[in-house]
Amino acid sequence: MSRQLLLTICVVICFSSLTGAADRPNILFILADDVGQEVLGCYGGQSYETPHLDELARTGMQFRNGFSMPVCHPTRLTLMTGKYPFRHGKVTWGDFPKTEEPFTWPNLVAESGYSTYIAGKWQLCLLGDDPRHPHRLGFEHFDLFGWHEGPRYYEPMIYRDGAVRDDTLGHYGPDLYVRSLIEFMKANREKPFFAFYSMAVCHEVTDDLDPPVPHGPFGRYDSYPEMVAEMDRNVGRLVAALEALGLRENTLIIFTADNGTPPEIIIRADGSDLIRQEVVSRQNGLLFPGGKKKLINDGTNVPLIANWPGKIREGQIVDDLVDMSDYLPTFVELTGGKLPAGRKLDGFSFASRLLGTGKSNREFAYAEEAVLPKPGGVEPDGKSGGLRWVRTANWKLYNDGRLFHMREDDQEQNALYASDDDSAKKAIRQQLLRAFDALDAQSPSSGD
Template sequence: MKIAYQSFLLLTVAWVTAGNADESTPPNILFIFADDVGQEALECYGGQSYSTPHLNELARTGMTFNQTYSMPVCHPSRLTLMSGKYPFRFGKVSWGDYPAKAEAQTFSSLLQHAGYKTGIAGKWQLCLLADDPLHPQRMGFDHWDLFGWHEGPRYYDPMIYRNGKVRIDTKGFYGPDLYVQSVIDFIKTNREQPFLAYYSMAVAHEVTDDLTPPVPHGPLGRYDNYAEMVAETDRNVGRLVAALDALELRQKTLILFVADNGTPPEIIIRAEGQELIKVPVVSRRNGQDVPGGKKQLTDAGTNVPMIANWSGTIKPGQVVDDLVDFSDFLPTFMDLAGQPLPDGLELDGVSFANRLRGTGSSTRSFAYCEEAVLPKPGGVEPDGESSGLRWVRTQDWKLYNDGRLYHMAEDPLEQYLLTAAHDDERRTAIRSQLQGTLNDLGKPAADQLPIRAQD
């Protein structure tokens, strides 16, 4: 405790003496994108099942966001993240694909044109790299080390594409170690110029489930369990922060940690021949058991953790309720880079850079989410029926397109449906405003109007 307290005093003094970073100098961006990690997995969000000391420290010395919203599963989240647009804007996009017409306008492409060096390691999931090994280059990355999504293992003896070619030096290695080292090497090489280092984590996603034979077990004769993968998530963050410290880059670098969707309800723990054995994932948060909510449109599936840390610019210990959704990252990164958006580029996102700089809050007035209705590669429709649900929400209220309204400030688990037949005057106004936003989303982004739902 004494050491932690002394560290806090030193950091506070450093922040006060350094003042805000020079806004004329664009920051480096270390973007850490965790896979299948809900808020309940992190101690800094009230989690009690897993130890996350490095993420706790990142939150304690930075800014924690309470209301960041993803899509309910990974591919639509990545599509929104990279493009600054909601998935429905692109029509039907195959699972694990990216619309060719939007490749030149990803956040990585735009930062690259703004003078940033760009690198990524870990998960891609925007194409099958065997079919299109230079896809990351067209999407704006100068360097990449990416595992072959449904082409090979991501953990033990991983199959990794480096700049278009499969690596032959991964036998006997653990994938996350190689991805983290790739990010660190990229940062070292490019530390004299602005950089975007994007660590798209493998953890805490289960192993690939559709290969014959199944991917290799780890040294314990099974796959990593969820607790082990959360520990690995935290360890990876610690290694990257330590690297920035060693290179004296902390005051020049925004660290942004966010997850792609909620925790899975179950994960594959081992293979018995071709049969994959799964176990449920239930975590403890603030004294309550929380089953994994991935694939759900509830908060358990879409209200994800986000921590921002920028030594000398972000004041320590802040917790904010600004609405953020995944369309906001592209305009935020461009704002931080001091670059205007290209003429004619219409986005759903709004910048929250002023919140990071400490000069204001985000202007976002609603968040949006939609159920994944994506065909598999080759145009095959996904298994099962899809209702095409979507919602808009403010901090306090949430409306689905099937008419369900919830007062999220009092009912975060969505247990008490508010029907239109029983609306009072206040709820009628709120419902009308939110419904108007849902209707308005069908218009071009430039023609949309913001909403301010009543408290």
């Protein structure tokens, strides 16, 4: 091989590598806490103002069929592993299976050369017991409040890279989380980064501390509308920071939530008694109580918005099914990584939908009841009990036999049973039963 030809090949390879690196986006992933679709204006919500999120939807892509588990820990377990909760056997609240630690998407993204950071909520362990846990799961740096250890809002208890911060007195937690995210993005603007904002809002204050966490400046805790306003304001702050740093054009923003809106929240403490306030939201002219903790649509159908200027075409509203297991393969594909050989996942990448080159291969979405026991509790593992469902965009089947036509009955008021099926509904039921069978054919222990 001539010296000139060798030089030409080297130049081509180097140019291709640089081009590939430039095509990989920074990613800002925002996971709101306790926010159903009915909260956002872009989904027909009328009780709250969400201008920054509505603008991201207007200038990006909005998914109708984004789904979560009905509560936070099973959602986060699925999100981090790409596998449904029952795959992991018996896992308690605030626990994460050690065998899954090397295979989380932050670890896989970091292997592709990304700097990784998380701020806000963790909940996959008690950080006081295991302060390095986020590092093992792939986050280079973190600022996370101590779940069930201290406040998350006013004068929060925050672990920074494993040590409790001493600079939070007089400060509001969400302000600190956003400030830290901006500092991370600024420090890493010359290389690809993955910033995960695991929001504290719009979850109520921690309810099992004695004495209760301190009230805010108004002599009470934040109301649900106030937290929604804070959520949207902070999204706007992060978008503005990306623009100021010159990073907006090469940053993909994805916003979703861990479960539906709560039916009530703690509004103040009266001594050791916690006073709660009902949460009811108006959407498209109808009133809806929060559906958190339930497998109904209002408990699991969450907002999903993606925005990447110049890459995601504006004004798209899509019907693709996406559930929490899909984020791991999507993030790995977008960052140019590879899934571990032979590893079985429940998730399907929806990167092709985001980039306009195709759609997800997902045929049905899945969710299950929270059957995870509290630490020290004795309850069955996820496979041996609990209500669950599989669904398409139009039809939803529970494992107790109830079938719902979601296009006509999204509040699930008119259950259809096998004894009443005509030939068309029988075929639909059989299709969804086969989906259950496909899930159960892979036991929890065979997930790798």
